[in-house]
Amino acid sequence: xxxxxxxxxxxxxxxQAMGHxxxxxxxxxxxxxxxxxxxxxxxxxxxxxFIYGRPDNATTxxxxxxxxxxxxxxxxxxxxSSGMAAATAVFQALNPGDHVVASKVMYWALRHWLMSxxxxxxxxxxxxxTDDLDALRRAILPGRTKLVWVETPSNPLWTITxxxxxxxxxxxxxxxxxxxxxxxxxxxxxxxxxxxxxVMHAATKVLNGHxxxxxxxxxxxxxxxxWGQVVTIRKGQGAILGPFEAYLLMRxxxxxxxxxxxxxxxxxxxxxxxxxxxxxxxxxxxxxxxHPGHDVAARQxxxxxxxxxxxxxSDGEAAAIRTAARVRLWKxxxxxxxxxxxxEHRASIEGPGTPCPPDLLRLSTGIEDVEDxxxxxxxxxxxx
Numbered sequence: 361x362x363x364x365x366x367x368x369x370x371x372x373x374x375x376q377a378m379g380h381x382x383x384x385x386x387x388x389x390x391x392x393x394x395x396x397x398x399x400x401x402x403x404x405x406x407x408x409x410f411i412y413g414r415p416d417n418a419t420t421x422x423x424x425x426x427x428x429x430x431x432x433x434x435x436x437x438x439x440x441s442s443g444m445a446a447a448t449a450v451f452q453a454l455n456p457g458d459h460v461v462a463s464k465v466m467y468w469a470l471r472h473w474l475m476s477x478x479x480x481x482x483x484x485x486x487x488x489x490t491d492d493l494d495a496l497r498r499a500i501l502p503g504r505t506k507l508v509w510v511e512t513p514s515n516p517l518w519t520i521t522x523x524x525x526x527x528x529x530x531x532x533x534x535x536x537x538x539x540x541x542x543x544x545x546x547x548x549x550x551x552x553x554x555x556x557x558x559v560m561h562a563a564t565k566v567l568n569g570h571x572x573x574x575x576x577x578x579x580x581x582x583x584x585x586x587w588g589q590v591v592t593i594r595k596g597q598g599a600i601l602g603p604f605e606a607y608l609l610m611r612x613x614x615x616x617x618x619x620x621x622x623x624x625x626x627x628x629x630x631x632x633x634x635x636x637x638x639x640x641x642x643x644x645x646x647x648x649x650x651h652p653g654h655d656v657a658a659r660q661x662x663x664x665x666x667x668x669x670x671x672x673x674s675d676g677e678a679a680a681i682r683t684a685a686r687v688r689l690w691k692x693x694x695x696x697x698x699x700x701x702x703x704e705h706r707a708s709i710e711g712p713g714t715p716c717p718p719d720l721l722r723l724s725t726g727i728e729d730v731e732d733x734x735x736x737x738x739x740x741x742x743x744x
Contacts, residue, residue, distance in 0.1 A: 565697030
């Protein structure tokens, strides 16, 4: 890579992991740094820049550098041991009594955490349909609302929130906007460029893409006091991603553009074909013109509309569950974004209080042949 790498595209920079070469061996793949402690200089300083493994690691830094580049994050990126660890660190940086507005439809585990643990710490949380900017504006409490948390596309209904519009509302009230962009990934959306202050990813999903790493990441628009508090929280809680996991994540990131592009094309193909299927009552996918958030998605997403879609089965909940039981190529498993396609009856997982319709199946499209994926699902639907 040249001394001024910005002349290269994000795709090229990601494929070569920013062009870094091991200074000792000249290897094109950086080594895994596993040491937890480092030699002090004679004057007790640390000229290497590394002190201890809990707050910092060289392998983790490599992956963070690529993620910061992908997100145009001036403050940089921070890798965490899970997506939940990354997300909750943002809320932990708030003060007791602060008010939060969050998307009503969002990742179930985080929603549950906000309804239980966050309120025990003194945070006040209101959930609204953030795709309705008027509803978001009405939910803001002047002087109290400090954070607006938006998930878009939201899991598992794939509603779309206007990031630029949400940022304008949050900033007018003196609040920050954080965006969970897990299902979009920086391949489709860069929230910081649309006005968000922080973007979060469960890097377990499409960023890694191989269902073998649990990780989370935050990327910040600017290194202000709030971002510094998030850095302190990760350091104090020891929530950094380990070097082996960071290495695997970096390996996955190098093919992000190929995987995410292929998965989005297959998801679009499946969404269109399933929309005409006699056993499907409704397809939820922002790439479809009839999706209520399609116009906003078309403005703020590029390279397609992502790899996630949901379908509502015409014959109801029992037929949906039977369909998931009868697929052969699709895998009945939780998670999303991997190279293998997954299917899940989400309401069964989330339980009472879920906003997920009982007839809904969540589909995570992998990189298999799309004809095989459709054929397998078609056969299961017809036999259910």
